[in-house]
Amino acid sequence: MIRLGAGPLERVVAVGAHCDDIAIGAGGTLLTMCAARPGLRVDALVLSGGGSEREQEELAALAAFCPGAELAVTVLKLPDGRMPVHWDEAKAAVEELRARTEPDLVLAPRTDDAHQDHRGLAQLIPTAFRDHLVLGYEIVKWDGDLGRPTAYQPLSPETAEEKVRLLQEHYPSQRHRPWYDREAFLGLARIRGIECHARYAEAFAVTKLALKLGD
Numbered sequence: 508m509i510r511l512g513a514g515p516l517e518r519v520v521a522v523g524a525h526c527d528d529i530a531i532g533a534g535g536t537l538l539t540m541c542a543a544r545p546g547l548r549v550d551a552l553v554l555s556g557g558g559s560e561r562e563q564e565e566l567a568a569l570a571a572f573c574p575g576a577e578l579a580v581t582v583l584k585l586p587d588g589r590m591p592v593h594w595d596e597a598k599a600a601v602e603e604l605r606a607r608t609e610p611d612l613v614l615a616p617r618t619d620d621a622h623q624d625h626r627g628l629a630q631l632i633p634t635a636f637r638d639h640l641v642l643g644y645e646i647v648k649w650d651g652d653l654g655r656p657t658a659y660q661p662l663s664p665e666t667a668e669e670k671v672r673l674l675q676e677h678y679p680s681q682r683h684r685p686w687y688d689r690e691a692f693l694g695l696a697r698i699r700g701i702e703c704h705a706r707y708a709e710a711f712a713v714t715k716l717a718l719k720l721g722d
Contacts, residue, residue, distance in 0.1 A: 516540065518548040520610040520639075522601070522632065524590060524624035526556040526565035526582065527678050530572055532644025533614045535662040535670040535696065535709045537572045542666075545575040550608050554597055554628060557584035561680060568677035572670075590624040598631055605635040617643035617712045621650035633714070642711035647686060647695050656710030659703035667696050667707035 519540065523529040529537075529551060541547055551569055556562050562582040569580050583600055585593045615632045616625035625646065632641055645653055662670070671692050681687045696707040703710075 516544055516547065516611045518550070518608060518610045519612045519614065520604065520608060520636070521549060521551045521569075521614040522604070522616075522628060523551075523553045524555060524616065524622070524628045525587060526553055526561040527568070527674070527681060528616065528625065528646060529553070529614065529644075530568050530670075530674060530678075531646050531692070532616070533642070533709060533711075534572050534673065535666050535707070536614070536642075536644075536660045537569075538574075538666050538669060539660060539662065541573050541576045546577060547573075547575075548577045548608075549573050549579070550604060550610070551578070551580045552600060552604050553580070553582045554585045554590060554600065554624070555583065555587045557582040564678050564680060568673060571673050571677060588624060590627045594627070597628065598634070601628075601631045601635045610636070610639060613639050613641040614711075615641055615643055617645060617654075618714060619652065619654060619712070620646070621652035622646075622648065640713075640716070642713060644709065644711055645695075647691055649686070653695075654712070656699065656702075657713045658711040659699060659705070659708045660711070661700065661703060661705035662696060662707040662709060664706055667693060670696075 521529045565582055613636050616629040618629040620626045671689050699708040699710040700706050
């Protein structure tokens with residue numbers, strides 16, 4: 508298996524349509540990066556949930572998922588489930604984020620995610636972050652849209668357990684959902700781990716990757 512690193516990693520952008528998307532899709536990766544790189548800059552943008560209890564959950568959760576990082580979180584108030592008709596506001600938010608950061612890595616939803624908010628945000632990212640490595644995270648859901656990922660971040664058992672613990676601790680508003688439980692999160696992580704010869708992993712879609720194999 509070829510393992511390609513992203514080079515020096517100093518700045519990361521993480522975007523989500525909803526509070527908890529980033530943590531569910533890439534929480535283990537954030538924990539892994541922040542542990543390896545104290546002082547990592549993380550700029551997070553969430554399109555919905557602003558001004559509600561969910562915003563407070565998100566602020567506390569991302570602080571826990573990014574220990575030791577220089578973290579900036581913006582949570583907007585776009586209506587949940589209505590992002591396609593608020594395209595202009597979402598695009599303006601993504602472009603504003605791009606104007607103030609030059610990230611080494613972007614964590615975002617997948618472009619083939621079945622949820623219209625996730626998919627819409629994913630389609631916006633390459634219009635602003637044109638020359639960046641974008642990893643599209645996956646979120647298990649009723650739609651059954653999980654595919655064949657192309658990139659993996661192995662997670663230690665301790666990190667996988669910590670991810671689940673933090674998800675349960677920081678998002679009490681989601682605990683009633685039938686898919687929001689330890690078995691779902693660890694089960695998917697175990698499957699992705701098998702696929703990359705690890706115990707656990709998070710998996711991502713990569714739509715475009717430029718190589719510099721001659722340098």
